[in-house]
Amino acid sequence: MRRGWFLPIAAALGFVFLYAPIISLVVFSFNESRLVTVWSGFSTKWYGELLADPQMLGAAWLSLQIAAISATIALVLGTLCAVALVRFRRFRGRTVLAGTVSAPLVMPDVITGLALLLLFVAMEGTLGWPAGRGMLTIIIAHSVFCMAYVTVVVQSRLTDLDLSLEEAAMDLGASPVRVFFDITLPIIAPALVSGWLLGFTLSLDDLVIASFVSGPGSSTLPMVIFSKVRLGVSPDVNALATIIIGIVALGVLGATLFQLRGRAQPAKG
Amino acid sequence: MSSFDIDNPPPRRRTWTMVERGLAAVGISGKMLVIAAPAIWLTVFFLVPLAVVFGISLSVKQFGRPPYSDLITFDEEGTVQLTLHLTNYLRLFTDNLYVAAYLSSIRIAFISTVITLLIGYPMAYAIARAPDRWRSILLMLVILPFWTSFLLRVYALTGFMRPNGVINQLLGVFGIPPVVMMQTDFAVYVGIVYTYLPFMILPLYTNLVKLDGALLEASADLGARPWRTFLSVTMPLSMPGIIAGSMLVFIPAIGEFVIPSLLGGPSTLMIGRVLWDEFFANTNWPRAAAVAVAMLVVVVIPIMLLQKAQDAVVEK
Numbered sequence: 001m002r003r004g005w006f007l008p009i010a011a012a013l014g015f016v017f018l019y020a021p022i023i024s025l026v027v028f029s030f031n032e033s034r035l036v037t038v039w040s041g042f043s044t045k046w047y048g049e050l051l052a053d054p055q056m057l058g059a060a061w062l063s064l065q066i067a068a069i070s071a072t073i074a075l076v077l078g079t080l081c082a083v084a085l086v087r088f089r090r091f092r093g094r095t096v097l098a099g100t101v102s103a104p105l106v107m108p109d110v111i112t113g114l115a116l117l118l119l120f121v122a123m124e125g126t127l128g129w130p131a132g133r134g135m136l137t138i139i140i141a142h143s144v145f146c147m148a149y150v151t152v153v154v155q156s157r158l159t160d161l162d163l164s165l166e167e168a169a170m171d172l173g174a175s176p177v178r179v180f181f182d183i184t185l186p187i188i189a190p191a192l193v194s195g196w197l198l199g200f201t202l203s204l205d206d207l208v209i210a211s212f213v214s215g216p217g218s219s220t221l222p223m224v225i226f227s228k229v230r231l232g233v234s235p236d237v238n239a240l241a242t243i244i245i246g247i248v249a250l251g252v253l254g255a256t257l258f259q260l261r262g263r264a265q266p267a268k269g
Numbered sequence: 270m271s272s273f274d275i276d277n278p279p280p281r282r283r284t285w286t287m288v289e290r291g292l293a294a295v296g297i298s299g300k301m302l303v304i305a306a307p308a309i310w311l312t313v314f315f316l317v318p319l320a321v322v323f324g325i326s327l328s329v330k331q332f333g334r335p336p337y338s339d340l341i342t343f344d345e346e347g348t349v350q351l352t353l354h355l356t357n358y359l360r361l362f363t364d365n366l367y368v369a370a371y372l373s374s375i376r377i378a379f380i381s382t383v384i385t386l387l388i389g390y391p392m393a394y395a396i397a398r399a400p401d402r403w404r405s406i407l408l409m410l411v412i413l414p415f416w417t418s419f420l421l422r423v424y425a426l427t428g429f430m431r432p433n434g435v436i437n438q439l440l441g442v443f444g445i446p447p448v449v450m451m452q453t454d455f456a457v458y459v460g461i462v463y464t465y466l467p468f469m470i471l472p473l474y475t476n477l478v479k480l481d482g483a484l485l486e487a488s489a490d491l492g493a494r495p496w497r498t499f500l501s502v503t504m505p506l507s508m509p510g511i512i513a514g515s516m517l518v519f520i521p522a523i524g525e526f527v528i529p530s531l532l533g534g535p536s537t538l539m540i541g542r543v544l545w546d547e548f549f550a551n552t553n554w555p556r557a558a559a560v561a562v563a564m565l566v567v568v569v570i571p572i573m574l575l576q577k578a579q580d581a582v583v584e585k
Contacts, residue, residue, distance in 0.1 A: 004495060006391070007391055007394055007395040007398065008395060010388075010391035010392065010395065011391060011392045011395035011396065011407075014388055014389070014391070014392040014466070015392075015407075015410060017388070017463070017466075018410070018411075018414055018463070018466060018467075019410075019414075020429070020435075021422070021425035021426050021428065021429045021435075021463070022414065022417075022422070022425055024425070024428060024429060024435050025421070025424070025425040025428060028428065038433065076306075077306060077307045077310050078307070080303050080304075080306050080307050081307035081311075083303055084303050084304045084307065088300060088303075088304065091300075091304060093304075093308065097304070097307070097308055097311070099573075100311045100312075100315060100316060101307065101311060103315065103573065104315065106520050106569055106572055106573055106576070107569060108521070108523065108524020108525075108541055108564065108568075108569070109524065109526065109541075110524055110526055110541045110544045110545055110561070111322070111524070111544075111561045111564060111565065111569070114322065114544065114548060114557055114558065114561050115318035115319055115321065115322045115561070116314065116318050118318065118321045118322055118325050118554065118558065119314070119317060119318040119321050121335050122321050122325075122335075125335065140314055141314075143310075143314075144310070144311070144314045144315055147307070147310070147311075151307075176299060177288070177299055201416055204418070205418050205419050205420065207420055207526075207527060208526050208527070208541075208545075211549075212548070222418070222420050225420055225421070225424070226420060226527075226531075229420075229424050229427070229531065230530075230531070233427075233428070233431075237421070237424060238428075240421075241418070241421040241424065241425070244417060244418055244421065245417050245421075248413065248416045248417045249413060251416070252409055252412060252413050252416060253409070256405055256406075256409045259405070260405060
């Protein structure tokens with residue numbers, strides 16, 4: 001096939017569009033001036049300011065904890081859900097479960113957030129639990145939508161899985177639970193890792209749902225960033241963004257290299 | 270596991286068997302537990318909340334905690350009274366703000382989806398046709414923004430488009446006066462296209478990379494020009510990718526809150542923002558609930574049905 005000039009140029013422009021704002025964000029995080037868009041000299045003072053900001057650090061620590069816990073809850077429940085949907089072909093309510101678990105994927109955040117807040121308020125009024133809102137309510141809210149993503153990821157891996165391995169283990173006398181932990185789990189481990197990471201990232205990134213279900217004194221990192229950014233430019237947000245982009249870039253780069261190496265040297269069978 | 274010595278079998282792990290026996294004795298099978306745990310969690314924290322939203326949409330705002338009227342009240346004589354207000358729903362139809370916001374959200378989401386497709390398709394196609402060793406690097410470049418914070422990427426755009434931002438400074442170099450971009454609908458389109466582009470490219474790429482090159486050669490051999498080949502071979506074959514990518518952009522764009530509130534102006538009406546303001550600025554929880562219910566009925570449920578119909582077609 002003749003190679004045209006259109007595709008490479010269009011793709012190059014597309015990548016410029018994707019990366020130019022990110023690169024300018026990173027560059028201006030090293031700018032001396034408070035004006036985020038006028039270059040006045042190299043400086044790392046905004047990083048210093050960021051690391052000395054207790055509100056920002058507290059919010060970051062809270063967000064990391066929430067993300068780790070809700071991704072873990074989502075991982076356990078999402079994996080169970082995927083196993084139920086893929087391995088148990090028939091049970092009452094299967095269609096309802098399949099529909100409900102994927103519904104958060106198409107549900108706008110504002111609705112999920114509002115619905116959970118109204119639930120928590122109503123529960124507090126009638127049951128007395130959860131008392132007030134804060135970290136716990138954010139964790140519950142995040143685990144619900146992260147669970148949807150974990151289920152989708154694990155489900156597709158389980159569907160591709162060769163059933164004969166599990167059958168062989170059963171024939172050798174292993175109980176279903178043992179088959180799951182000894183055979184199934186190691187094979188789907190990569191899907192579990194990506195499901196957990198996806199949940200972790202999404203939780204860390206969520207502004208809308210957390211804003212609805214958080215309480216006084218429990219502002220997550222996106223909430224703090226949003227209130228700062230809304231008031232105008234703030235170079236310390238640039239510094240924070242640069243750190244986050246750096247970590248993510250290293251992670252994605254590592255994962256890609258790992259995959260490439262895996263492809264270059266096929267696993268010994 | 271390399272070998273299995275028949276005479277000395279590995280020690281069986283007894284714990285799991287015992288746990289299973291214990292549960293079975295109480296009449297609980299493992300299968301039941303596996304289904305029940307996620308089912309209960311989803312019922313309590315997903316289905317019940319939606320029912321609560323519907324209930325509260327039928328009450329009215331009042332001062333106090335919680336800031337809405339009770340649906341069910343008991344008086345001294347023991348009568349139970351159920352009070353349902355339809356005022357919130359009537360207001361949705363009579364106040365032009367809400368109808369306009371729904372229509373404008375759908376319009377903005379639709380236009381942005383089309384633009385994202387027009388930009389994403391050539392990118393996905395170029396990556397799919399790229400030499401092998403380039404492909405994984407290019408894919409990585411698409412996935413990278415997807416893992417970085419959504420909020421921070423929207424913030425990056427504000428630095429780009431503000432009056433003294435990067436674009437206007439570049440224009441200034443060529444002597445072009447600054448263009449107002451921030452706080453306009455244009456900025457919202459750019460914001461949606463920018464943040465959702467990876468969601469469009471990935472499904473398109475997955476589809477296009479499977480495209481059989483022989484079909485394209487056959488079309489060219491039969492004398493079709495490249496554009497003709499694209500329109501009658503490539504594009505129809507990539508329809509599933511186009512639909513999947515467009516859904517992944519269109520659906521979240523409709524309920525978007527962050528982009529219109531950071532990039533849009535006061536005149537940018539989007540339903541997610543209206544709901545947010547109703548809740549946070551007006552503290553009218555019942556009205557916000559009614560907006561949410563209407564959004565579910567008008568937008569979310571049709572999309573879910575559409576997806577289900579599409580899945581059914583794909584499975585055939």
